[in-house]
Structure formats: C-alpha cells, structure tokens
Amino acid sequence: MGRPTDVTVRMSVPAPTGWNTWDVRTHTGMAHLPSGLRVRFGLLDAAANPVIDGFTWRHGLVRLGHHTVDGSFAEVTVEVDGVELRLVLAGGPGDELYVRAQSAGTVVADVAAGWDADPQPWPDATPWEWRLDRSGDDFLVAPAGSSATAADAAVVVETRRAAAEATRPRSGGWFRDAADALTRAVTWNTIHAPDLGPVLTPTSRDFVCVERQGFYRSWALHAWDTFFTGLVAGVVDRDYARGILGQILPFADAAGMVPNRVSDERGRTDDRSQPPVGALTVLNVYLAGGLTDATRDRRLLEETFPALLAWHDWWPAHRTGPHGLLAWGSDPVDGDPESATLDRTKRESGLDDSPMYDEATYDAATHTMDLADAGLNALHVADGEALAAIASRLGADQTAARLRAETAAARESAAKQFWSAEHGGYRNLRADGSHDPHVSPTLLYPLLAGFPDAATARAVAEAMLHPEVLGGDRPLPSVSRDDPGFAATYWRGRIWAPMAYLAVQGLRRYGLTEHSRAVSAALLELFLAEWETHSHVRENYPAHSGEDLTGFRQRSDGLMAWGGLLAHLAFGELAEARADGWRFAHPGRAAQLANLPLGEGRLGVRASDRLVVTLDDAVLLDAAPGVVVSGYERTGDAVRVSLSGSGDVSVGAPGGELIAVTVDGGTRRVRIDREGTIA
Template sequence: MSTPAPRGWNTWDVQFHTGWNHLPGGLRLRFALRDNDGTLFDGFTWRHGLVRLGHHTVDGRFASVEVAAFDTGLKLTASGGPDDLVVRAETAGRAAPVLLVDEATGFGGLPVDVAPDGVVTHGSETWLLECEPSPLEQDGAMLVLAPDTTVRVRPAGAPRVDARLEPGPRLRTGGWLGDSGDAMSRALTWNTIYAPDLGRVLTPTSRDFVCAEREGFYGRWALHTWDTFFTGLVAGWVDPAYAEGIFAQILDQADARGMLPNRVSDDKGRTDDRSQPPVGAYTVLKAYLGSGLSARTRRDSLLRRAFPTLRAWHAWWLAARVGPHDLLAWGSDPMPGDAESATVDRARRESGLDDSPMYDDVALDPATHTMNLADVGLNALQVVDAEALAVMAALLDEPAESYVEYATAAGARIDALLWDGDRYCNRWAGGQFSAHSSPTLLYPLLAGVPSPERARAVADALLAPEALGGYPPLPSTARDDPGFSTRYWRGRVWAPMAFLAVEGVRRYGLDAHSGPIVDALLRLFLGEWTAHSHVRENYPVVPGEDVRPLAARSDGLMGWGGLLGYLAIQELADPRPDGWRFAHPGRTASVEGLALTEGHLSVRAADRLVVALDGRPLLDLPAEVLVTGYERDETVVRLRVSGGAGDIAVAVPPAADGRSEVAVRIGDEAGTRPVEAGVVRIAVPDAADVVVEIL
C-alpha cells in the first residue's frame, strides 16, 4: 500500500484548502466568501486567512478547516464515501459563503454546468447537488449560500447518504505533550495533494511551498529528498502504510548512478547535479522499527522496497563526493546545458543549509566538484547511514560487513581529522579548522564516533547558552558565531537539525542535556500551533519574532516541523534497534493512537507508566522504572528494567491468554508464574532483564 489511491472526494487540489475535488474526473466544489460589495475571496493560505486546521484523515474522506475574510469566519466540515460528499458550511460575520463548482486545474478542461434543480453535468458524468437550506442566489455554477448550509453531492440516481461521523483511532496527545499529535498529523494529511500530470497522490513537505498560486516556488508540485525522508518518518506513527508511500515517492527518483536528487518538480525538473543530506537509511529504519513491536510484525515491505535504493545512494556519496583529506564534502557536478551546475551556490544547496555561514567562504574544487571544506555533518551522516544499512542488511539476510567496516573506519577518521580541542569542526583543504559552529557539529554523537568522555565534552561546549543552548535551543548557527543572525539557516531553529542533534545526545545517555532541550523545543512547537495553527518550516530564534510574512521565509505548515513533536513523544515511547524504550517523562503526559501493524499503541504517564495496545495494557510500571529493549510477538515478551525496583505487570502474548502459567526469567532466575486475565505480575529488582515466554 502507498499514499492514498487517486479516487473519490478529497482535499488534494494543491491550490485550495477549501476545495473538494473528485478523482479521477476532477469535478471540484470550492468554497469562498463574498463581501457585501460582491467581492469574492477564496485564496486562503497561511498568509491570507487560513485560521485553523481540523482533523483530516489520510484518505481525505473527513476534513475540517476554518478560514476568514471580510471580518467573517467560515468553518467547513466534510465527510464522504468514494462518490458521495457532505459538507457543512458555517459562517459568522457579514460576508456570505459561496460555493463554486468547476473542474480542478490539470484535468481535461471539460465544461461544468449546474442546473437550477441541482443537476451537475461534467463531461459524461452527472451529479446531484443539494443545499439545505436552498441557495440564496445562483449564477450558473456559483451558488450563494445561507450562513449555515449543508451541501450534499452524489452521482445522479444514487441514494442519499447522511453525514458521516469523524473516523476513529488517530494520533492524540495530552498533558505535557499538549496537542502535538494533532499538529504532527495535520501537517502531513493537509499537505497531501494530487499531481494530475503524474496521476499520483503525493505528500510534499508543504503545499504552500510547492504551489506558485500559493506564493510558492514551483508550479503545482515538488519533492525534496531529505524533506521527504523526514516527512515519511513523522508519518510512520500516523499510518505506517502512508509512510511507506511517502518514502517511495522519493526513492522512485534515484538516477542510474544511485543519486537521489536535491529536488524534482513539475516545472523545474530534476537537480541531477546534486543531492541532499544522506538521512534516508536512518529515517527508514526508524520508521520500520516504529511500525511494530517485534521483527515478526514490522513492515518488511518498507525495508525491501527501500534497501536497494539506499544502498546505491550510499555508494554514490563515496564515489562522487570525496574531497579534502579524503573526507566527504558537499558538491555539484557539471551538467550539460546547466550553466549553474558545478557552482558554489549549488554545492551549498546540496547541504540543505542554503545560506549557512559555514559555507560563506567556500570554493569548489574543479577536479572533484566538491567544496574545499571537509564537512563534519556530512561525514557523520554517512556513518549513521552505514550503521542503519548494516541493521537493515542483517534483517534482510543481506551482507552487512562492509557497512560495519565503513562505519568503524570513517568514524575513526572523523575522530582523528575533525577534532579540534573540545569539539568537532569542519576543516579547510589547507588544514585549518573552520571557526563556524552549528548543530551539525553534534552529528558525530549520532554516529557514535566519540568516546563517552569526548561526547560529554562536545555537548558541554556546544550546548552552552552562548552557543547552541539557551532559548530556543539549537539555532541553526551558534549564537557566538560571527555569522549568526535571525534569518533562515543563519539562526532560525530548524526541526531536522534539532532532531539529528538531539538523537545524537540521546545516544550517549546525556539526558541532562537532551531533556531540557526537548522540553524547550516542544514549547516552541506548541506555541506556534496554539497561536496560529502553524507547524513551521523554521522557528524564530528571537522570541516574539513574526515569521509569517513571505519575506521571512518560513512556511506555515511543513511536515518536517512535526519532528519537534516526534522528539517529545520519544521521551515516552521510542523504537530502537534493540527494542522499544518506554519511560515516564517526569510529568503527566499521554500519547494515544500510535499506528502499528498490531494496532494502536498508547502510553500514559501519571502516577504509574502504562503502555497499552488497542486499550489493553501491555506494561504497568512504577513511574521511576525505565524499560528498554521491549519486544513482543506471539510467543515471548522481552524487556529490560532499570531506574528502580518495583512491581510490574506484563501482558503475555495472545497465544498464552488461555494458560494458567508461563515461563518467566528475571536475570539469571528462571521459573513459572501464574497468569491472571492475561497478565503476569512480577516484583523485579533494578537493572534486570525480564523474559516472559510460552514454553
């Protein structure tokens, strides 16, 4: 399964958040507001009247949105089946709601006729449109509606259906997490669009960013490589199949060399001269691990689909981007007919950090087509990529040794060649270390490069308040960097950078650093969502700065911004190669509806920590107990407890539900324990491995 199939009613016309179109034909119903002087407005974007997003299902069959113009609010709530649609339009203010019936852009250009009796003709299709109450006015395909109107449309001759209720399980959060789950989900589902030229449903990072008619930079669609990988990662907990489809849409763009392009779009084509940061294997592996509670239940199809492409992309970097000191450097290859290829500007764009001060003074080596700067972030991410590929290879029974060997050797080279006293630094071809500092200098921690002592020294130095600490934390350029400003990659807080940096700090168990950072980033995330319904492309580094205007260069709804919510959810539930980690974040919090292949996972942290699947508790623990390495399949549950001793309850696998006792091993002690209502209750010491097994 992939992103949704292109059929039925949905909100996937890229231009309009207030439009519903029917696929594959393209008939569209879009809503506008009309002022007293007859002026119509339907160009609702984040900078022009889009107020708040409601729930939106992955398949588009339920959606709710609020907009405003002419001092009037308009709330639209829609639900439907494959061919029927019911929309409730509610207004408050002087302007009138207007329904416009036409054909969406990019289809066959067929005329649309709306008869006074509500019969709609679109090519060979005939539909019945009903409004309750009846329209106040009708001018052809434009209907002026009463302030509160229910609009129904169905194929002519089909029976009438009533409005459907909002669908069931979805990602929800509460307590300390606020409604970050809603923010994460809606930044994905509301950015899902249909590309008529491809005949395909896509989820770009942002529909505003890709659509020229919404002040975007492309025609009607574009995909960017690292943007899409991060979007797929966040989507994994909304719907694993949906995430797999998002990953596939960029994996499909690999060229014959194995390179994934920086960007591919409808009007500007491909960037075959350059790629983007190699985060594919890490995000795909993370999404795979989060799709189930054991190797038997996770989505093998995701690994099998992604591994060959990711393996080839990893090899491309080693063939195409070796620069100073035999380390990797960003670059751009010469392309026939492309005068801007093999230039410094294009090499900067390959980094994903378009205007970072780290690359202000770089030059491009004409022999290698790489920067004259060995980059800490790129080299570390390639090691991370190798480690993830090694895990994936082992799971797929593919050879993994070369990835392990590369990660070990490349990590040692980073440690030897890019270490400058108390931190890792980019290094010029002439041997000098760059003075510039950004969160990319924390990426070696994600790669497992430094010793624990060196990792702590890096975190202490870089996360000082005058550098990358303070509030908000992890600006894209350190505050004490001479190139720091409040603009774009020169200072704004970007979720992808923050995610990779925090993941690195977490790898070394530096919770005193990572915990406050995650909390501060969550406050930043929820602040914009609560105030503006925004999940931002980047977040202001100066509290109170308004980053909404177009000139500020911060899109209002971008999927990868949800990584800040993802980081916070990981404090409660985090899938790792050795099993799930469950922990109490030290404050009341809850997450419900994490979508797994087995069902929907929830974690509630209050006086105790309770992990449940489809409402049935899997673990019930004292608040101070940390669980790592949790795996569960049909015959066994494994976990490690630490942080404190206590009585825990562990749900046995389904195959043991009817048994009166099961085998239990706690550390070296083995025996059998009684089962009551499918649960084993165990008193465990601190730092113990626990296995519940059906013999």
C-alpha cells in the same frame, strides 16, 4: 535536466481515487479522482463579491481541523472580511461528497468539470454525469444515479467524525495537542500531481504552489524533506508513511543519486543531492511500526533498500573531497550554467545560506567544497549503520557485513580527522588541514554516528549546549549565537526541526537524557506556542522571542510537515522505538500518547503516578515512575525487556496475565514466556 515524466512513480498512498483535498491550490474544497471534478467553497465579501480563491495563512486561512488520510473527514475554517466559514468535508474513496458549510455570511461555491477547467459558480454549472444538491448548510456532490441527498449530510458528517476521532493519534498532558498538529501538517499536504498521475505528499503545499505564493507550478519533492515527512507520517499511518518515504526514490539518476529536488516545470537537479537521511528515517518508521520484526512493515524495507543502498554508495564515489573525506558538491551539467558552483554546492547541504560555508570555495577538480564536512561524514556513517541493520533483516548478510566494515573504517578515520583538540570538539576540516571555527548543530551529528567515547560525548554535548553557543531557552539555532554570521534569519540562526532531530538523536545514543529531555522540552514549547497561537507548524522557528514569522519575507512556511519532528522528539522522551527494542520512560511530568499505529494494534503510553503502556487497551506494562524500560520486544511466545532504575513493574505476559517484577538499581533483563515464567 531529467524531466519528472521520465520515471514511473510507485502507487501512492492514499490511492488516487475518490474525494480528497487533492487540489494543491485550495484548502476549501475537494477534488474527485480520477474524474478531476473539483468543488470549492467561500463567502460573499462586504461588497457582495464571491471570494473562493486565495485562502492561505497570509490571506484568510484561520485553522485546519482534523484530516484523515483517506479524505473521509476534514475540517477547515477561513474568514472573509471578518466573517468565518467553517467547512466539514466528508469525502473519501467513494463517489459521494457530503459537506457542511456553516457561516453567518452567505456561502458560495463553484465547480470545475476537469482538472484544468475553469471553475463555474454553483448551481449554474452541472457537470456531466454528476448531481449537485443543497439543503441549507448541507451540500451533496454525487454521480447522477446516486440515491443520496444533501439531507443525509448531517448524519454522514457526524458518523465520519466519530470514526476519525476513534483512530486519530492523540496526545495530552505535557504534549498537549501536539499529535493533532503533527498529523495535520502531513495530511493537509497530500496533493495530486496531474502530470504524474499519483498522489504525492510534499512537505508543504504552500511551498510548492505558485498560486499559494510558492516556488513551483503545482508540485515539487525535495530529498531530505520527503524522508522527514515520511518519518512524521509514521505516527499517523504505516501505509501512508511507506508511500511518502518511497515517493522520491524513483527519481534517482543512473548512478544512484537521489536528487535535491524534482518538480513539474523545473525537472530534476542532476547536479546535486541532499543530506543522506533516507535509511535513518526508513529504519525508524519500520521499528516504530511494531513490537517485533514479525509485525513490522517488511514491505517498507524491501521497496526502499535497493535505492537507498545505491545512494549510500554514490557518496564516496562522487563526493570525496579534502583529505579523503566527504564534502558537499555540485557536478557540472550541460546546459545548466549554475551547476558546479559554490552556491549549488551549499544547496546540496540543505543549509542554503549557513555561515559555516561563508569562507568555502568550490574545487573544480573534485566538484566539491574545499571543506570536509563533519555533519555529512557523520550522516553517511549513520546511514551505513541503518542500511546494515536493514540488510540483516532482509537476509542480505554479505551486504550487511560489507556495510559494517566500511562504516567502522569511515567512523574511525572521520573521528580522528574532525576532532579539534584546540576547540575541544568536532569541527569541519579545511583543505589546508586547519579546523574551521564555525559551530552548528551538525557538529553534534558525530554523536549520532558514534564517533566519541562516552566521556567525550558528554563533554562535547555540555560545551555545545552552553547558552551562548547552541543551548538556552531556544536551543539548537542553526549556527552558534556567538558566530559572526549569526543573524537569526533562515539558516543563519533560525531553529530547524531536521537539525534538532538529528542532534538530539545523537544525545540519546549516549544516554544523555538530561540534555535530550531539556532540549526536547524547550523545542516542544516553541512548537506548541506557534500551533496554539497561529495553527502553524513551522518550516523553521525563531531563535529570539518576539520574532513574528507570519510575513512572506520572513521565509518560514506556515504548515510544513517536517516541523512536526519537534513533537516527534518530545514523544520520544516517553516512548521510542530503537534498534534493540522499545524504550518507555516517565518524562518527569504527566504525558500521554494514544492510538499509535502498530502492526499488532494501537499503542498507548501514559505517564502520571505510574507509567502505563497498553495495546488496544490491554496492559503491557505498569511501572513505577522510577523505572526505565528498554529493549522491549513482544512476540506471541515471550516478552523480552530490560529494566533499570528503582521500583516495581508489572509486565504483561503473552498469555495476558501481569507478572510482577522489581528492580533496585542497575539493569535487570527479563524474559517472560506464555506461561508467565520469568527467565
């Protein structure tokens, strides 16, 4: 297997300098880069023993507060023997670290003078060239020559708090504090990888760290986990999202395969990949980063496109299975006896123990399952569409034309072969030509790829979202509730945000708003219930009420970034960036988003008695609740927008004035120039 040190990783975001919660082993301290100095805090327990290690969701971690990307502000609460410790950490790119440590118990701390050094109790240890100071609840760590004091901590902490509050993404109304949950599930998972040098953001620090009951020594990246983490991070910061989306691509092999996983001690999975969602997520983050291509993050496309294109082309070259369709696979690798097996093939799907693959076998001739997968083929078509859109924006017109032609042919072939008249929907296709009866949300992915006509799409959605199949109060379990293999455990029935995200985007492609809104609303309630009760953003969510996922054996990590996709989906019912422009719609209940990061400034969207969209507090749109705004694009010269529904709307012209427009059924396309002239 390839080792992680065989590749050069791009510069990470944030840059690996200054103070941040870099140390994967703890939430209760900060580490300084590049020096490696680490400071951690804890309490004396009831027996007067210091407790500094081991604060996890299962052992004393109570709540994670706001955390800026640059580490200039972070809050965390832990408890020891029923006594809480609240830490406010003010670090960031500079060399001074200020900490407020408040507790009714006795606060203790330790320091380590190198990344691998053993920690020593404070104040007994005084690392060379560093000064440690304490004044009551306030602590200071600074270079020996710094004039700062611990007494400055109170002022610094509150200044940093105000700055963090002014820029953090916010939500309200129907969304409650979902934006806070989404943000913290990303920023708290950014860590340092000592053997590589840069900063990485795995989907969960608990999952990748053996000292936190995880599965790797100190870091690991997984393919589709990384892309979905980057998608979520787009709500927080554009540069941060770009850094995450690009961090696994350098680990692709010579053929272009992006590996299922790469980690410090276990290397790269040279036998298998994971679902091709890279171009979809990159394009989404790009579109959401501005109101026009002129203000979006072109660098994101330039840095990721070559590797994403190579990965797209890898699939038909290496994963063509039954009937000339794509199938999940695993290649034989010398020295890896578990490669080229059915188990590894299932893992390429990302759905490790899904009942969909219970009857499948491994075909050694093709290195794939003997089951062509509708979800994989649909994702590959959608990937091709997204890559074509990216290629066009980069001026690679011949590549865009090639991708469009190949995608159209693949769509036509797959749509015919995966359609089962007997089942009235799409089904996976066995090598003997029969359609597999298992049903999962992956069978809604054909809508994401544009397989059916509008009437068929609606019929498929209504059948799939029946309460006994994939619908109900807890929609989109990972396999149908009436499947013999449904067990409400892991991929055999839990609700997974990546699956839900892809399925709902399929519903939205066909304008099935009543379905997408109902599903998004139900999933948001699951998301918020876990957040408000446990401060968790889950790896997966229970398909039945009353199931407690906090136990280790339940296999649902407590703060996993991709769980934030459930909030992201709900936000899309109010505001969503699409290839043809932004869509804004009143979701039927009061809801608010603020401080969304765009190239032009900070976007805000509020739905109450009116639908109001602002940019840095300047009104862009003020519409009656019955008006749906789509195709919105704003340049310095004109605003282009499509209006449907009924009601009045005021559109902000580039010159600043509000122009009144009315719509009464149908669709009205409007262009307003700098002088306020409507065309």
